[in-house]
Amino acid sequence: xxxxxxxxxxxxxxxxxxxxxxxxxxxxxxxxxxxxxxxxxxxxxxxxxxxxxxxxxxxxxxxxxxxxxxxxxxxxxxxxxxxxxxxxxxxxxxxxxxxxxxxxxxxxxxxxxxxxxxxxxxxxxxxxxxxxxxxxxxxxxxxxxxxxxxxxxxxxxxxxxxxxxxxxxxxxxxxxxxxxxxxxxxxxxxxxxxxxxxxxxxxxxxxxxxxxxxxxxxxxxxxxxxxxxxxxxxxxxxxxxxxxxxxxxxxxxxxxxxxxxxxxxxxxxxxxxxxxxxxxxxxxxxxxxxxxxxxxxxxxxxxxxxxxxxxxxxxxxxxxxxxxxxxxxxxxxxxxxxxxxxxxxxxxxxxxxxxxxxxxxxxxxxxxxxxxxxxxxxxxxxxxxxxxxxxxxxxxxxxxxxxxxxxxxxxxxxxxxxxxxxxxxxxxxxxxxxxxxxxxxxxxxxxxxxxxxxxxxxxxxxxxxxxxxxxxxxxxxxxxxxxxxxxxxxxxxxxxxxxxxxxxxxxxxxxxxxxxxxxxxxxxxxxxxxxxxxxxxxxxxxxxxxxxxxxxxxxxxxxxxxxxxxxxxxxxxxxxxxxxxxxxxxxxxxxxxxxxxxxxxxxxxxxxxxxxxxxxxxxxxxxxxxxxxxxxxxxxxxxxxxxxxxxxxxxxxxxxxxxxxxxxxxxxxxxxxxxxxxxxxxxxxxxxxxxxxxxxxxxxxxxxxxxxxxxxxxxxxxxxxxxxxxxxxxxxxxxxxxxxxxxxxxxxxxxxxxxxxxxxxxxxxxxxxxxxxxxxxxxx
Numbered sequence: 001x002x003x004x005x006x007x008x009x010x011x012x013x014x015x016x017x018x019x020x021x022x023x024x025x026x027x028x029x030x031x032x033x034x035x036x037x038x039x040x041x042x043x044x045x046x047x048x049x050x051x052x053x054x055x056x057x058x059x060x061x062x063x064x065x066x067x068x069x070x071x072x073x074x075x076x077x078x079x080x081x082x083x084x085x086x087x088x089x090x091x092x093x094x095x096x097x098x099x100x101x102x103x104x105x106x107x108x109x110x111x112x113x114x115x116x117x118x119x120x121x122x123x124x125x126x127x128x129x130x131x132x133x134x135x136x137x138x139x140x141x142x143x144x145x146x147x148x149x150x151x152x153x154x155x156x157x158x159x160x161x162x163x164x165x166x167x168x169x170x171x172x173x174x175x176x177x178x179x180x181x182x183x184x185x186x187x188x189x190x191x192x193x194x195x196x197x198x199x200x201x202x203x204x205x206x207x208x209x210x211x212x213x214x215x216x217x218x219x220x221x222x223x224x225x226x227x228x229x230x231x232x233x234x235x236x237x238x239x240x241x242x243x244x245x246x247x248x249x250x251x252x253x254x255x256x257x258x259x260x261x262x263x264x265x266x267x268x269x270x271x272x273x274x275x276x277x278x279x280x281x282x283x284x285x286x287x288x289x290x291x292x293x294x295x296x297x298x299x300x301x302x303x304x305x306x307x308x309x310x311x312x313x314x315x316x317x318x319x320x321x322x323x324x325x326x327x328x329x330x331x332x333x334x335x336x337x338x339x340x341x342x343x344x345x346x347x348x349x350x351x352x353x354x355x356x357x358x359x360x361x362x363x364x365x366x367x368x369x370x371x372x373x374x375x376x377x378x379x380x381x382x383x384x385x386x387x388x389x390x391x392x393x394x395x396x397x398x399x400x401x402x403x404x405x406x407x408x409x410x411x412x413x414x415x416x417x418x419x420x421x422x423x424x425x426x427x428x429x430x431x432x433x434x435x436x437x438x439x440x441x442x443x444x445x446x447x448x449x450x451x452x453x454x455x456x457x458x459x460x461x462x463x464x465x466x467x468x469x470x471x472x473x474x475x476x477x478x479x480x481x482x483x484x485x486x487x488x489x490x491x492x493x494x495x496x497x498x499x500x501x502x503x504x505x506x507x508x509x510x511x512x513x514x515x516x517x518x519x520x521x522x523x524x525x526x527x528x529x530x531x532x533x534x535x536x537x538x539x540x541x542x543x544x545x546x547x548x549x550x551x552x553x554x555x556x557x558x559x560x561x562x563x564x565x566x567x568x569x570x571x572x573x574x575x576x577x578x579x580x581x582x583x584x585x586x587x588x589x590x591x592x593x594x595x596x597x598x599x600x601x602x603x604x605x606x607x608x609x610x611x612x613x614x615x616x617x618x619x620x621x622x623x624x625x626x627x628x629x630x631x632x633x634x635x636x637x638x639x640x641x642x643x644x645x646x647x648x649x650x651x652x653x654x655x656x657x658x659x660x661x662x663x664x665x666x667x668x669x670x671x672x673x674x675x676x677x678x679x680x681x682x683x684x685x686x687x688x689x690x691x692x693x694x695x696x697x698x699x700x701x702x703x704x705x706x707x708x709x710x711x712x713x714x715x716x717x718x719x720x721x722x723x724x725x726x727x728x729x730x731x732x733x734x735x736x737x738x739x740x741x742x743x744x745x746x747x748x749x750x751x752x753x754x755x756x757x758x759x760x761x762x763x764x765x766x767x768x769x770x771x772x773x774x775x776x777x778x779x780x
Contacts (some may be wrong), residue, residue: 258288268298343460353437520543579614650669
């Protein structure tokens with residue numbers, strides 16, 4: 001406010017002198033009066049109230065800047081997104097930079113603004129921190145006042161005047177302008193406030209949102225991702241060099257990976273390294289320590305580099321709060337918390353939509369809703385909507401079309417989320433994540449990629465929260481993951497897994513706990529599958545003593561150990577001893593479980609099989625025929641175990657000399673397994689294997705070769721190249737290729753197969769020895 005009250009004492013003849021304030025006009029006051037030449041809105045003079053308006057203001061001269069552009073970071077890295085930004089705004093477009101917090105969207109926009117302004121390419125530059133609609137209107141209003149002479153007392157009108165001024169007009173000097181709206185929180189905040197399309201001006205918007213409303217109308221959405229490894233290492237190198245610090249390249253590569261190539265994390269970690277006087281190797285050890293939090297391992301707010309305002313640990317908190325207020329209200333946060341327990345590289349949608357996941361969301365809603373009376377039931381679609389909300393705010397990446405890796409979460413968002421949880425909630429959430437994995441895990445793994453993703457998520461869960469998975473017992477997901485490794489044909493990996501799990505079980509639960517004994521059981525089993533039948537037999541014998549002592553001789557687990565011990569004795573070469581042991585076990589299972597119990601029926605099959613292996617082929621055929629009748633009666637004709645018994649009966653008929661009967665039986669069994677189990681089930685593939693084998697035994701080696709070649713394609717697709725069954729199919733294909741008249745091709749195929757068998761199974765595995773014998777035969 002400016003004004004002039006006239007001279008204190010005016011004498012006659014003294015001239016009246018106008019008072020002028022630049023841009024507001026003249027003001028003349030008589031003696032004792034008051035003249036306004038400024039910003040008075042309401043003025044009380046004694047009992048007199050005057051409402052006055054501001055006078056017109058001269059527009060600012062060009063070039064003119066409104067708002068403060070953030071400085072470039074100390075070690076700003078040119079990126080491919082910069083070229084895409086320039087292409088998007090060329091000719092008057094609008095570039096919308098979108099991505100998760102911390103990827104450097106503001107820095108890219110600021111670099112572009114600095115370059116354009118310093119290069120003399122602009123007449124007007126407006127930078128607005130656009131965190132809400134009021135901030136956008138306020139920034140536009142300031143531009144309207146300074147550039148258009150708008151009335152500052154009416155910000156809405158001033159903003160509209162500025163937006164109208166931006167539209168191109170004929171017959172006037174054309175203004176080259178750039179409008180930057182930084183950190184837009186919601187597309188709705190820009191409703192009616194988007195800068196106009198103009199051949200003379202362009203706009204840049206940065207936001208964490210990813211929504212359809214951001215595109216169209218000349219707007220080009222540019223996703224800003226993480227640094228590449230090269231960009232991340234260059235950033236670390238230059239940032240440290242600015243402080244006369246140098247680190248080995250391999251350590252910088254590893255540190256960049258530890259921080260997920262996130263620009264904000266790299267910047268703040270560098271500052272922490274310098275301030276704390278640490279080297280990369282020590283800092284990485286601290287990062288890996290679960291007892292340390294991100295808050296402890298990053299600089300304090302007052303010492304952040306490059307004028308940053310938010311510490312890394314709080315970089316996403318505001319986005320999470322906003323997400324939780326979007327429909328379905330209150331579900332985004334608990335969904336993110338659940339995802340934070342799993343793998344950052346991909347979580348199947350079936351896991352986050354499982355029954356345990358939905359129960360977790362419902363419990364969270366009930367806990368936070370209080371006594372509102374609102375229904376807390378959660379439907380699968382609510383879970384999907386919660387994921388979409390998190391995706392829209394760039395807290396996750398949700399791609400439903402890729403089911404196996406439908407959800408990805410940056411590892412640092414995961415860590416910050418986990419560290420914000422109270423300890424009891426953290427532990428409950430870990431167990432819920434394990435329950436969700438088990439619920440989504442198929443009983444029969446038909447998709448090897450899906451199984452691998454589930455194992456990766458189990459591994460991540462075990463890394464994030466190992467202790468909650470061992471409260472009173474081992475969580476079932478730990479056993480399911482180990483079983484999956486073996487089913488995938490990763491025999492050595494399965495054996496190593498169970499060895500480590502056994503050690504953890506002994507530490508956490510004690511050696512006599514039932515779950516500890518279960519880990520010993522699986523370790524012995526996969527030791528046998530790896531080709532060490534003698535070692536497996538010794539391990540099962542030791543386990544049998546422990547289970548008999550702890551559980552008693554008639555406990556189902558004790559009986560199961562006896563069955564595995566008998567089997568491994570047979571694998572060592574004592575088929576008669578195995579048959580006798582199974583016969584003794586059968587008596588006890590009939591006594592304890594009854595004649596029709598599934599385990600009793602399984603033992604009858606074991607007795608028959610080892611009887612045949614010991615030389616009594618006719619006895620095996622008769623025993624399997626009787627067993628088949630009982631399984632059809634007890635389980636039904638389509639039960640998997642009934643179908644398995646038909647397969648065993650067909651096998652021993654063939655071994656008894658009835659090749660035609662075996663082929664006929666396997667052909668019928670294949671049709672039923674296709675109907676009941678589907679074409680990709682492991683048992684269906686086994687039936688195809690047996691049909692091809694007995695077709696060859698019947699003399700049609702050429703057709704057997706063709707059928708094994710087709711089977712190999714499906715084995716590779718379903719199981720992968722290193723699965724033992726895939727190797728077995730290659731062995732049979734090579735054999736029948738030789739039988740069909742191509743001994744050179746058979747020898748070559750066996751030579752290649754031997755190389756893979758040595759790598760996958762090892763030199764002493766029985767299958768490797770068979771392949772060596774077959775190679776010698778066909779080379780001869």
